[in-house]
Amino acid sequence: xxxxxxxxxxxxxxxxxxxxxxxxxxxxxxxxxxxxxxxxxxxxxxxxxxxxxxxxxxxxxxxxxxxxxxxxxxxxxxxxxxxxxxxxxxxxxxxxxxxxxxxxxxxxxxxxxxxxxxxxxxxxxxxxxxxxxxxxxxxxxxxxxxxxxxxxxxxxxxxxxxxxxxxxxxxxxxxxxxxxxxxxxxxxxxxxxxxxxxxxxxxxxxxxxxxxxxxxxxxxxxxxxxxxxxxxxxxxxxxxxxxxxxxxxxxxxxxxxxxxxxxxxxxxxxxxxxxxxxxxxxxxxxxxxxxxxxxxxxxxxxxxxxxxxxxxxxxxxxxxxxxxxxxxxxxxxxxxxxxxxxxxxxxxxxxxxxxxxxxxxxxxxxxxxxxxxxxxxxxxxxxxxxxxxxxxxxxxxxxxxxxxxxxxxxxxxxxxxxxxxxxxxxxxxxxxxxxxxxxxxxxxxxxxxxxxxxxxxxxxxxxxxxxxxxxxxxxxxxxxxxxxxxxxxxxxxxxxxxxxxxxxxxxxxxxxxxxxxxxxxxxxxxxxxxxxxxxxxx
Numbered sequence: 436x437x438x439x440x441x442x443x444x445x446x447x448x449x450x451x452x453x454x455x456x457x458x459x460x461x462x463x464x465x466x467x468x469x470x471x472x473x474x475x476x477x478x479x480x481x482x483x484x485x486x487x488x489x490x491x492x493x494x495x496x497x498x499x500x501x502x503x504x505x506x507x508x509x510x511x512x513x514x515x516x517x518x519x520x521x522x523x524x525x526x527x528x529x530x531x532x533x534x535x536x537x538x539x540x541x542x543x544x545x546x547x548x549x550x551x552x553x554x555x556x557x558x559x560x561x562x563x564x565x566x567x568x569x570x571x572x573x574x575x576x577x578x579x580x581x582x583x584x585x586x587x588x589x590x591x592x593x594x595x596x597x598x599x600x601x602x603x604x605x606x607x608x609x610x611x612x613x614x615x616x617x618x619x620x621x622x623x624x625x626x627x628x629x630x631x632x633x634x635x636x637x638x639x640x641x642x643x644x645x646x647x648x649x650x651x652x653x654x655x656x657x658x659x660x661x662x663x664x665x666x667x668x669x670x671x672x673x674x675x676x677x678x679x680x681x682x683x684x685x686x687x688x689x690x691x692x693x694x695x696x697x698x699x700x701x702x703x704x705x706x707x708x709x710x711x712x713x714x715x716x717x718x719x720x721x722x723x724x725x726x727x728x729x730x731x732x733x734x735x736x737x738x739x740x741x742x743x744x745x746x747x748x749x750x751x752x753x754x755x756x757x758x759x760x761x762x763x764x765x766x767x768x769x770x771x772x773x774x775x776x777x778x779x780x781x782x783x784x785x786x787x788x789x790x791x792x793x794x795x796x797x798x799x800x801x802x803x804x805x806x807x808x809x810x811x812x813x814x815x816x817x818x819x820x821x822x823x824x825x826x827x828x829x830x831x832x833x834x835x836x837x838x839x840x841x842x843x844x845x846x847x848x849x850x851x852x853x854x855x856x857x858x859x860x861x862x863x864x865x866x867x868x869x870x871x872x873x874x875x876x877x878x879x880x881x882x883x884x885x886x887x888x889x890x891x892x893x894x895x896x897x898x899x900x901x902x903x904x905x906x907x908x909x910x911x912x913x914x915x916x917x918x919x920x921x922x923x924x925x926x927x928x929x930x931x932x933x934x935x936x937x938x939x940x941x942x943x944x945x946x947x948x949x950x951x952x953x954x955x956x957x958x959x960x961x962x963x964x965x966x967x968x969x970x971x972x973x
Contacts, residue, residue: 443619444561448570450615451554454517455577457608458550461524461543462489463585464592468601471593478533487651488537489544494837495643496548499636501556501830502689505823506631509553509560510620514613516549521609528599555813556829557620564818565762565946571810572755579748579806582718586737635681635689642674647838650845654852690827699819700828702941704835707812709934710772710805711839713779713927716847717743717801720923721782723851725794728787728917742795743802750806758946764811765943771808772938775801776931783924786917787910812836818946843930847923854919859912 439447465485473482504512523543530536558570592601649667657663682688694700718740725736754771758764778800785794813832820828890909897905 439561439621447557447561447616447619448573450612450619451513451557452574452577453608454513454550454612454616455554455574456581457517457605457612458520458547459578459581460585460588460605461520461602462547463581464589464601468589468593468598472530472536472598472601473533475598476530476532476536478536481533481537483651483655484537485533485540487648488541489547490651490837490841491644491647492541492544493548493551494647494834495640496545497552497830497837498639498643498834499689499830500549500552501827502687503631503826504553504556505826506687509557509826510616512549513553513557513616513620516546516553517609517613517616518546519543520546520550521606521613522546524602524606524609528602551833552826552830555833556826559817559822559825559829563947563949564814565948566759567814567817568758568764568810568946569755571814572751572753572758572806575751575755575806575809576748579744579751579802583741583744583748586740590737630687632682632685632687632689635678635685638674638678638681639689642671642678643838645674646671647841650841653845654849659849690831691824694820694824694828694831697819698940699942699944700816700831702937703812703815703819704832706768706772706934706937706941707832708835708839708842709930709937710775710808710812711836712843712846713775713931713934714805714843715840716843716923716927717779717782717798719844720847720851720920721794721798724782724785724789724917724920728785728913728920729789729791729794730913731791739791739795740798743798743805746799746802747806747809750803751809752806754807755810758810758814762946763943764814764946765938765941767807768811768815768938768941769935771804771806771811772931772935773804775804775808776928776935778802778804779924779931780928783921783928785921785924787913814946815941818944843927847926850926851919851923854922855915858915858918 469482469485500512500516520543523539523541523546526539527536527543530539555571555574558567558574562570589601592598592604645667649664649671652667653659653664679692682690682692721743722736722740725731725739731739750771754767758767778797781797781800785797813829816828816832817825894902894905
């Protein structure tokens, strides 16, 4: 699709970004609205499944659609993805119980996975690697903007209107994006006649599903050493072995294993997984510090987190432009991971005396680094593989980053819980008078710090003579939570450090000026040479 006019390319990209924004906002807007939704339809025990099912279906669809889009073109899948996502969003707003909401969010996930996979790949269809940097940066900024405005908008909608509109308010964006892509987006199919690797797809799904479930449930629903978690990990290992065996013999493997022999492909994806661990860890656990340690409300916490996403939007946009202008990308990945690591280390050093300005500064540093490195790793993968593998390579990059987020959040949560348990046992704050005061014991759980209203309610029941003890317990529990989060962020720093070391070994090859492979370009040059020789002879 390189032959299209620039204006048409820009129009198509606007439609694609509209579809991405539609999907991303629907994902981020649900977080703040979900407590209100569950309060209305019930099912608090299945609260986490609303997120888990979406993560599962999105990850599975994205990795599978990548290969199929290389064969059948991007257009059918992005259109089906938008359509399925619209249907899922419409159904979510009609949910009358938690079971329906979980099923409908799963449907949304199937659509979201198709949109995510094909949208980033479409950049590769429209533009050669040298020009993709600016568009990868703009696509990254779409995620940042959705993270900035989604939670706040979700809170406003549930406070002002019925919660159903959280799912319905952006439906017109999806419809407009569908119409624009249908009219403007050409469908380019592969000329090769190939078969679909259904067996490989099934085995891949049975590998990924238990793995992501294990990391989602470990430390929360089940203990890490429980039979369920060990069984899920074991299942994934066995399924992965079978998958490798099957793919080595498949005519058209769903994931060509030879791609992992390409050092750029492998280093980029492993680094993306590690970066996802740090990125999602910061997004998930920084609100714990802001609300639990600093005592800032959830609403204001959302505004504080905006500083990270806004700085990410700025550097992803600027960094993408510089990559396109200079043709260099490794330096941006190194600088981004280094800055992000510094920000994460600064977060690990925060304590109860940290000011709001200090927290915002640390978040901005993480966001600046994230914005620089986020667009690079997809670009390096796309530039390192032949065009016929563009879809599967891009979807693999998206999957590794998302899987990294799931793994990172789980491990950092386990670290936080372990440190909190040890610190609470060593404090011995429930001796003497406090051992006879149930209301004081109730706040010895650091999770209570996340709900200021509940703390105030408990405080109202405490006799005046016990208020100093109550305040002392609050102070000590805040110290415990701060220490635990520091340990989690220190792990995030280590992970980003490993990613930085890996990137140092990333081979930087020139960004191609065309989507044609080296073989195609050589054949074309040979053909032109033969023509010129014939003309000279004549």
